[in-house]
Amino acid sequence: DAMVIQNPRYQVTQFGKPVTLSCSQTLNHNVMYWYQQKSSQAPKLLFHYYDKDFNNEADTPDNFQSRRPNTSFCFLDIRSPGLGDAAMYLCATSRDVFGYTFGSGTRLTVV
Amino acid sequence: GIQVEQSPPDLILQEGANSTLRCNFSDSVNNLQWFHQNPWGQLINLFYIPSGTKQNGRLSATTVATERYSLLYISSSQTTDSGVYFCAADAGTGFQKLVFGTGTRLLVSP
Numbered sequence: 001d002a003m004v005i006q007n008p009r010y011q012v013t014q015f016g017k018p019v020t021l022s023c024s025q026t027l028n029h030n031v032m033y034w035y036q037q038k039s040s041q042a043p044k045l046l047f048h049y050y051d052k053d054f055n056n057e058a059d060t061p062d063n064f065q066s067r068r069p070n071t072s073f074c075f076l077d078i079r080s081p082g083l084g085d086a087a088m089y090l091c092a093t094s095r096d097v098f099g100y101t102f103g104s105g106t107r108l109t110v111v
Numbered sequence: 112g113i114q115v116e117q118s119p120p121d122l123i124l125q126e127g128a129n130s131t132l133r134c135n136f137s138d139s140v141n142n143l144q145w146f147h148q149n150p151w152g153q154l155i156n157l158f159y160i161p162s163g164t165k166q167n168g169r170l171s172a173t174t175v176a177t178e179r180y181s182l183l184y185i186s187s188s189q190t191t192d193s194g195v196y197f198c199a200a201d202a203g204t205g206f207q208k209l210v211f212g213t214g215t216r217l218l219v220s221p
Contacts, residue, residue: 033158037152041213042211042212042213042214043154043196043197043211045208045209045210048208052184088152090154092154098159100144100159100209101156102146102153102154102155102156102158103154104151104153105153107152109116
């Protein structure tokens with residue numbers, strides 16, 4: 001089945017130690033998104049790629065970066081995780097305005 | 112930017128009951144979607160509904176774009192309907208850049 005896959009499902013990292021979360025898709029969607037969802041809150045868009053074009057939200061901290069080496073893969077890099085970065089990180093894809101599909105998320109814990 | 116508000120924030124139902132969830136948005140939208148987040152965190156797209164009415168089984172949704180609100184109807188609720196329902200909207204052009212509402216947390220008890 002076509003889908004959006006996030007790895008790992010759970011990630012524990014040390015305070016200040018760089019961490020990378022990954023997302024892959026088999027839908028051939030041209031847009032990929034990263035959302036951050038903290039406990040009992042709504043998902044908040046961090047950035048997205050429209051094809052190869054990277055678009056950062058104005059209030060996304062510099063600590064968060066992303067890479068999209070090809071259509072299928074997208075990575076979220078957190079350069080120096082703080083305790084406030086503990087959250088569920090959700091990857092999503094779409095083809096222009098249709099077919100918005102989320103992965104199952106990576107729950108990040110910072111110790 | 113666009114503001115999205117949902118009500119009620121919490122809802123408890125007995126299995127078999129019907130419910131209506133509401134989403135208000137502050138600007139005209141070209142994209143309005145409803146999602147269900149299950150207890151394990153997975154977000155499932157329920158409806159893409161910038162206007163009009165759609166139905167999918169026990170769920171249906173109506174968006175009145177001119178009055179800037181959308182409703183999600185759940186009929187004959189089941190325990191598997193439990194979770195958080197999010198409305199998300201986009202007022203921009205081109206691809207989807209969704210702003211999520213604060214959600215309605217639904218608990219369906221047997």
